[in-house]
Amino acid sequence: MSLKKTEKIWHNGKLINWDDAKIHVLSHVVSYGSSVFEGIRCYETKQGPASFRMRDHMQRLVNSGRIYRMENPYSAGDLSAAAHEVVRANRMNSCYVRPIVLRGYGDIGVNPVNCPIDVYIACWEWGAYLGKEALEQGVDMCISSWSRMAPNTLPAMAKAGANYMNSQLINMEAKTNGYSEGIALDVNGYVSEGSGENIFVVQNGIVYTPPLACSVLPGITRNSIITICEDLRIPVREEMIPREMLYIADEVFCTGTAAELTPLRSIDRITIGAGKRGPVTKGLQDEFFAVLTGAKPDVHSWLTAVNAPVGAAAPVGIPVR
Numbered sequence: 001m002s003l004k005k006t007e008k009i010w011h012n013g014k015l016i017n018w019d020d021a022k023i024h025v026l027s028h029v030v031s032y033g034s035s036v037f038e039g040i041r042c043y044e045t046k047q048g049p050a051s052f053r054m055r056d057h058m059q060r061l062v063n064s065g066r067i068y069r070m071e072n073p074y075s076a077g078d079l080s081a082a083a084h085e086v087v088r089a090n091r092m093n094s095c096y097v098r099p100i101v102l103r104g105y106g107d108i109g110v111n112p113v114n115c116p117i118d119v120y121i122a123c124w125e126w127g128a129y130l131g132k133e134a135l136e137q138g139v140d141m142c143i144s145s146w147s148r149m150a151p152n153t154l155p156a157m158a159k160a161g162a163n164y165m166n167s168q169l170i171n172m173e174a175k176t177n178g179y180s181e182g183i184a185l186d187v188n189g190y191v192s193e194g195s196g197e198n199i200f201v202v203q204n205g206i207v208y209t210p211p212l213a214c215s216v217l218p219g220i221t222r223n224s225i226i227t228i229c230e231d232l233r234i235p236v237r238e239e240m241i242p243r244e245m246l247y248i249a250d251e252v253f254c255t256g257t258a259a260e261l262t263p264l265r266s267i268d269r270i271t272i273g274a275g276k277r278g279p280v281t282k283g284l285q286d287e288f289f290a291v292l293t294g295a296k297p298d299v300h301s302w303l304t305a306v307n308a309p310v311g312a313a314a315p316v317g318i319p320v321r
């Protein structure tokens with residue numbers, strides 16, 4: 001996916017030019033992976049762009065920083081306002097927003113405490129991550145030969161740059177072998193997550209997803225889908241999932257800001273269910289996209305108009321996608 005440059009990037013409180021958002025090669029993050037970040041979508045609406053669960057993403061960013069003793073001077077509210085500022089500055093209608101908090105240039109040992117903390121927020125145009133047709137037809141995935149991080153090694157609840165070294169191994173292996181994406185097991189052999197997506201299984205009308213203890217990122221989309229299941233009175237359970245349960249499931253789908261809600265049609269070349277998007281997946285997709293398009297009311301205040309003050313939880317009326 002090539003990167004489409006925009007004009008401005010937010011850096012420590014100021015908007016700077018895209019090309020000036022550079023770091024020194026000896027910044028701590030380059031050698032030691034010391035960064036935490038987020039990925040957020042803004043959707044086009046009749047009132048202009050609206051961000052999806054901006055505040056929750058920024059709170060996860062603040063939490064990720066806290067886990068790594070990487071406190072930045074900005075609150076989740078400040079960061080949400082800054083993200084909206086950068087979307088406005090770049091005159092984007094729909095886009096992907098990428099805040100990054102990193103340990104900068106200053107000291108070269110492993111101990112990061114003398115390095116400055118830099119905060120950047122960029123945005124750019126981004127379509128369907130796994131391909132537009134994937135949302136309907138589903139994708140082919142494999143079980144990775146790589147496991148997700150063991151508990152008490154790299155904390156999975158933090159969205160840290162370093163975790164994505166593991167994600168890259170999972171993703172590259174899958175792509176090399178002709179799959180769209182890989183699903184990692186945790187160190188105990190239970191289903192964990194994709195390189196950038198949470199996993200859900202549907203069996204006999206019950207929706208299952210691995211609990212946070214299975215080394216998964218607490219996905220904002222995962223949480224949204226659990227909430228939608230509860231709203232629709234579809235039984236939903238956070239339970240450990242044995243690998244073989246995937247192969248015999250009625251439906252499997254994955255969720256993420258980039259992937260949105262994408263069905264899986266096969267895993268390890270074993271057809272899942274009927275080999276196409278199943279009815280529960282379709283129902284959840286319809287409900288999820290209905291909120292984003294304004295076809296259904298945004299009862300959980302998940303959308304915030306980019307032009308409105310953060311915290312006002314401005315309703316965005318009837319958006320178009």
Ligand code: PMP
Binds near residue numbers: 197216221255
């Ligand atoms: N797991 C991993 C490893 C991810 O990178 C992502 C994407 N942020 C997710 C799950 C899904 O999280 P979210 O729904 O918050 O985008």
